[in-house]
Amino acid sequence: MFVQEVALVSETTRVKTRELMRVGAALQKQAARDFEPIWSVPATIDVFERLEDVPIGYWPVIIRDDIGFQGAAGTHLDQDGQPFALVQADEPWSLTASHEVLEMLADPFGNRVIAGDSIMPGQGQVEYLVEVCDPSEAAEFAYSVNGILVSDFYCPSFFDPLAVAGVRYSFVGAIKGPRQVLSGGYLSWHNPVDDHWYQARFFGPKLTFHDLGKFDDESSAMSLREWVDQRSYDARRAYTGSAVTIQKTAVQAARDRGQLYAKSTRSRARRWRTYTKKLLGRRQQAQGARKRSGR
Numbered sequence: 554m555f556v557q558e559v560a561l562v563s564e565t566t567r568v569k570t571r572e573l574m575r576v577g578a579a580l581q582k583q584a585a586r587d588f589e590p591i592w593s594v595p596a597t598i599d600v601f602e603r604l605e606d607v608p609i610g611y612w613p614v615i616i617r618d619d620i621g622f623q624g625a626a627g628t629h630l631d632q633d634g635q636p637f638a639l640v641q642a643d644e645p646w647s648l649t650a651s652h653e654v655l656e657m658l659a660d661p662f663g664n665r666v667i668a669g670d671s672i673m674p675g676q677g678q679v680e681y682l683v684e685v686c687d688p689s690e691a692a693e694f695a696y697s698v699n700g701i702l703v704s705d706f707y708c709p710s711f712f713d714p715l716a717v718a719g720v721r722y723s724f725v726g727a728i729k730g731p732r733q734v735l736s737g738g739y740l741s742w743h744n745p746v747d748d749h750w751y752q753a754r755f756f757g758p759k760l761t762f763h764d765l766g767k768f769d770d771e772s773s774a775m776s777l778r779e780w781v782d783q784r785s786y787d788a789r790r791a792y793t794g795s796a797v798t799i800q801k802t803a804v805q806a807a808r809d810r811g812q813l814y815a816k817s818t819r820s821r822a823r824r825w826r827t828y829t830k831k832l833l834g835r836r837q838q839a840q841g842a843r844k845r846s847g848r
């Protein structure tokens with residue numbers, strides 16, 4: 554069995570190792586419990602304090618204060634053609650990290666396509682870029698693992714020809730049929746007829762279609778994912794800015810849930826400490842008794 558190895562590293566003082574470890578544990582649980590049974594991709598997600606500690610062969614997901622130039626957030630290929638991702642440390646960064654990790658697992662090199670009927674009127678069969686979190690990426694469709702906000706993702710059934718009752722199209726069930734794009738989400742594909750890339754965006758009151766043009770030689774240093782992300786960066790940013798209230802409500806709800814979780818874990822920790830004390834006390838008593846009886 555081939556296990557994909559992902560390393561989570563913070564390069565900002567805003568995200569402390571303690572928080573990073575809690576998020577890392579949530580991402581690992583999401584990958585093993587939720588993602589692997591659906592996409593058959595086994596993975597480990599481990600936290601490292603410094604980039605220098607990341608073992609060779611791991612794909613790094615780096616949390617930073619500044620993602621620099623536009624469209625740099627997301628998954629890329631490094632100078633050796635290996636996957637790595639940059640995540641901006643803004644709240645809710647666990648949601649972004651989960652998005653990038655899951656997409657890295659489903660399509661490490663950002664070039665995987667799956668054939669399906671086009672959702673754009675007038676087009677036939679097209680090739681969809683496999684970006685498992687994009688159509689339901691908004692915080693309102695996210696869910697919590699260990700009280701930490703993580704992204705919804707679509708299932709392989711997302712590319713089925715027809716909607717069938719009872720079929721799960723995305724993990725939380727927010728997507729109700731094949732190739733459905735939810736509010737705040739998007740979907741990208743290649744049309745072999747004119748060799749152009751297209752995108753459906755739900756960044757306003759309704760779904761809109763956009764011609765992204767040809768993926769030409771000059772962009773070939775990039776993966777399709779990087780190229781498509783760059784071409785939709787401004788629209789996505791404008792949307793995120795306009796949907797702040799919806800996002801805030803979802804993020805606040807997750808934060809409240811996180812606080813309830815923290816209450817439980819604190820109580821749990823207290824009980825473990827008390828029990829440890831009791832256990833050690835009992836041992837000491839037993840040792841003392843043995844000494845006294847001269848054994």
Ligand SMILES: [Zn+2]
Nearest residue numbers: 656684686687
């Ligand atoms: Zn994505």
